[in-house]
Amino acid sequence: MMAIIKDNTILCQLELFRNFGIIEDMKKKDAHKTEQIIEAARAIIIADGAAAVSTTKVAKQVGIAQSNIYIYFKNKDELLISVFQHEQARVKAFFDDHISQKGDLTAQLKAYIDAMGELAMTDWDTMAILEQIKAMPKSPVLTDEALPGSDQRVQGLMQAGIDAGILKNVDPQLHMTAVFSLVRRYSDLVRNHGYPTDFSPVRAMIWDAVSAK
Amino acid sequence: MMAIIKDNTILCQLELFRNFGIIEDMKKKDAHKTEQIIEAARAIIIADGAAAVSTTKVAKQVGIAQSNIYIYFKNKDELLISVFQHEQARVKAFFDDHISQKGDLTAQLKAYIDAMGELAMTDWDTMAILEQIKAMPKSPVLTDEALPGSDQRVQGLMQAGIDAGILKNVDPQLHMTAVFSLVRRYSDLVRNHGYPTDFSPVRAMIWDAVSAK
Amino acid sequence: MMAIIKDNTILCQLELFRNFGIIEDMKKKDAHKTEQIIEAARAIIIADGAAAVSTTKVAKQVGIAQSNIYIYFKNKDELLISVFQHEQARVKAFFDDHISQKGDLTAQLKAYIDAMGELAMTDWDTMAILEQIKAMPKSPVLTDEALPGSDQRVQGLMQAGIDAGILKNVDPQLHMTAVFSLVRRYSDLVRNHGYPTDFSPVRAMIWDAVSAK
Amino acid sequence: MMAIIKDNTILCQLELFRNFGIIEDMKKKDAHKTEQIIEAARAIIIADGAAAVSTTKVAKQVGIAQSNIYIYFKNKDELLISVFQHEQARVKAFFDDHISQKGDLTAQLKAYIDAMGELAMTDWDTMAILEQIKAMPKSPVLTDEALPGSDQRVQGLMQAGIDAGILKNVDPQLHMTAVFSLVRRYSDLVRNHGYPTDFSPVRAMIWDAVSAK
DNA sequence: GATGAATGAGTCTTCATTCAT
DNA sequence: AATGAATGAAGACTCATTCAT
Incomplete structure (x- = not known):
């Protein structure tokens, strides 16, 4: 005792x-x-x-x-939100590193596409997690600014491109979808199906899709 | 007796x-x-x-x-598979109606894009269900031919387009992704965000993305 | 129509x-x-x-x-009872074939032991089923005369043996247990553990156990 | 602070x-x-x-x-295993108390038989439980050393008896079966059918069954 | 801060039995 | 005689959450 x-x-x-x-x-x-x-x-x-x-x-x-x-x-939901934000932060950091504010708009837009391409390859998990949580039945994450690259800044970039006549005059969301989904699919093909790691044709597809002419 | x-x-x-x-x-x-x-x-x-x-x-x-x-x-899984096939059949029927085998390849490809656009609008639920079940953690549906439009026939069409030099020389999956994701996003914008129901700019985006040159 | x-x-x-x-x-x-x-x-x-x-x-x-x-x-229970009786009948038939009423008592008792030994080998399944059903949590078969060889006739044989001073003066159930359990174990060893198929030592064990003197 | x-x-x-x-x-x-x-x-x-x-x-x-x-x-199975081990421990304790390593082999073997006899009477439930769990359709308890008395030590004792020419030269399992089943039946008769509580005739049956001459 | 214990609602699945046809 | 449909009860197991310590 x-x-x-x-x-x-x-x-x-x-x-x-x-x-x-x-x-x-x-x-x-x-x-x-x-x-x-x-x-x-x-x-x-x-x-x-x-x-x-x-x-x-x-x-x-x-x-x-x-x-x-x-x-x-507090919650399981809060935990998931934290995970989500955690990954979001990683994406944000990535873009802070890879996107320069300088250069002309066209260069910036192309840089963004390339950055997304690289992100999809290097941070596959991160993107998968963001998608997964967003797609959950009753997702604790509802905000639209969730998808990587679809935050305010990117949306602004897109809008600027549209206004400058560089990008097609459609909802910026469509531009972002073009970038995101093709880049995701490409990285999936590379990772899981032995597709050659040459981003240039994908870059071409995306650019043709979004560019005004 | x-x-x-x-x-x-x-x-x-x-x-x-x-x-x-x-x-x-x-x-x-x-x-x-x-x-x-x-x-x-x-x-x-x-x-x-x-x-x-x-x-x-x-x-x-x-x-x-x-x-x-x-x-x-027999199972919950079997039920889900049935739901899946149910929707798949709907899609198949749709394409049987809307895609003609005649006309030149370019026309056929464009018809396919338009058909997808229409399908996304009219059968939103169907597509959502197919996506949902496919994306399930341990999905009872594994086959790749599951996603609407990704069946053998469409893949063949894409390949033919590539071989004829009409489409970009990339994995047909990328073409299909371009069509599918943009069409989905478009229908989402229309349905849920009051976007104008004019498919032509989307059609242009898609076509620019996939077409060679 | x-x-x-x-x-x-x-x-x-x-x-x-x-x-x-x-x-x-x-x-x-x-x-x-x-x-x-x-x-x-x-x-x-x-x-x-x-x-x-x-x-x-x-x-x-x-x-x-x-x-x-x-x-x-009528019931699942009735079905099980039927199965039980089915197997019991098989056992009864076996004994009708193998036990003669003639010969002196000692010979009859030894014949019974040998018959049980043979039954355990040839009708393993039958005995397993009878045991299984009898041992069920709330067995539909309750009667004691269920176990093969423990029916009236055998019990009578044992009692006669006791009365004649051939068998030990203990409850016939004990004699029957000696016969049954050793014979079962022996057949198990032979069937499932490669024990040599020589019944004579087992017969000796049983006989020593039950015989007076 | x-x-x-x-x-x-x-x-x-x-x-x-x-x-x-x-x-x-x-x-x-x-x-x-x-x-x-x-x-x-x-x-x-x-x-x-x-x-x-x-x-x-x-x-x-x-x-x-x-x-x-x-x-x-963790499991229902784990629970059953725990129950099993619980009872097994009880048996082990019993034998630790009742079986002496000293004395000649014959005395030890006889002591074992008596101990089993006593155990069957005092710990009827324990033995019933061990049997029940062992006999389960898909028993969580598989090891052969499960049955009371059939553990390594007892098997060794039996083997020693055989080697010393005290016990019949048969598989030790048969000896153990003789002891176990007769003792069980005896305790059942006493408990449930008013049989006189005199173990000596049963001891005689068992000993005659197992002893070499 | 950390834990073990507790719980009620929920998960899928099997079963014996009844009934209308 | 044969069947398909129906059902309620029971089966094992998981989970998110709360609480006293």
Whole structure:
């Protein structure tokens, strides 16, 4: 019994100790757990689809109790939203890196198409996850700005292209669809069906589809 | 013995009676139950997605006991496959009506695009269902010839177009993706976002995307 | 429509015809169906145990509608009882063939042991089925005279042996158990574990167990 | 920050408090639930056979929700295995108590027979349960060392007896069957049919069956 | 913060039995 | 005699969520 008391004392001291010093660490630890959970959810989505995500499975994969999920996320939905945003952020970062604001509009548009092509190849999983969550029966993610590249900035770019007479005068969504779906299909063919990794013909298809003349 | 004969007579009369009036109804009811179940499943898919289909919900919607589903379908999977084939048949019928084998290749290809455009508008649900079931986590439908327009015949048409130098020399799947995804997006914009119902600009996008030169 | 009426007429005539002539055939047909059902149940018991018997499976195996089972048997229990009696009859026939009433008591008792040994080898399935049904959770067969060899006649034989001072003065059930369980085990070892097919040591064990002195 | 420290203090006090009083109760409750479930399963097996065990019934008997079973056991099979091992342990303990390694072989063998006799009387349920689970259609318990007394040690004892010329030169399984089945039958007669509780004639039967001369 | 326990609703599936035809 | 349809009950199992500790 004494031993247990001692254990408790030690535990308390540790707790105290922790509180005074390593709060940063704590937060990091917490953040890390959050990260781990999101990562586990990601893995499940990639393996078995978004519908297969369950708190049980996620917790098991992380190695924590099922109920712990609810410490880090209010809901299963909130978890999925976090995963979604996580991937969205990755996409955003990618575009921040790859799209320059300079150059003429045509160059920017072509750069965007190429960037999407590269993204589809390098971050296949990311895109799959975004699609999966969006396509869920009662998706927790409803906003239209969800699809990668379809955020405000890209939509603006497209609109500018239309206004400048570079792109066909149709709803920008159609342009974005042309880019997105062809790029996705191309990366699928390359990844899963041994299609040659030459993006130029696909780039041509897309450009012909969207360009005004 | 007489009794038995009488019984038989009565039986025969009953049989006769049935033939004149109610047999139609009876048979229809039997076949109709199957139909009703499929219809209920359809409705659920349209409303909440394929993952939301459950034997319980389907049965409730039809107004029968849940276990009855298993009289008409071996499995939930079999039910979904039936729904799928049901819709597939609809698509096939549509194309049998709308695509002529005559005319030059270019005309045929353009006719196909227009047919897809019309199909996407008139049979929105059908296409949504096919997509939904195909995209299911562990889809009971695996064959590639599933997506509307991606069956053998269409693929052949595309290949012919490529061989004749009319279409770009890329994997026919890419052509089909261009047609399918733009047409889908267009119909979505029209249906759900008040986009003007003018297919011609979309047709132009598609054609520019796929045509050589 | 006329055709259908005709069909009905023909049907009626056939029915009549049947009633006047081939009642014998009918009965044979019926008996055969009954037999088929019992046979199917037997097969299922042997393969998966008595608990695995279901009207569904039996009907499927026979190739008839599930509900037809209830034409030939009032109950699933009645069916199992029939199977049981079927096998019991087989055992009875075996003993009628193999046990002679003549000879002195010792010879008769030894003959019985040998007969049991042979039965366990030749009619393994039969014995397995009898055991299975008897051991069922809520067995439809409750009577003690069920186990092969434990019927009146055998019990009488044992009692006579006891009275004559040939067998140990214990409850005949114990004698029967000695015979039955050792014989079963022996046949199991032979059938399933490559034990040499020499019954004599087993016969010795049994005889030593039961014989007085 | 202070608040957090206080919380910790309180927490520590609570922890301490727990250690002095209620922790015992708590832990017992947890372990006890497992025990209760096993006990309920036991009761059902004894009353209606192993096939009658269902998660629903077990849960109802314990007074918990059916799904709770799955907190304590991965499977229904795992539950049954646990019940099995539970009983097996009881048997093992019994033999550890009742069988001495000392004395000559003959004495040991006779001691084993007597021990089995006593076990069959005192732990009737235990043996019934072990038999029941072993005999299940698709038993979760497959190992041969399952039957009470048939574990390695007993088999070794038998083999030693054979080698020493004390027991008949037959498969040890046959010896074990002789012991087990006669002892079972005897206890059944005593328990359920008012047979006199004198083991000596049964001991004689068994010994005559197994002994070499 | 972390956990184990609890639960009720839901998942698919099988079954024995009845009934109208 | 034969069948297809119907059904309610039961089967095992999963899940999202809550709560006391």
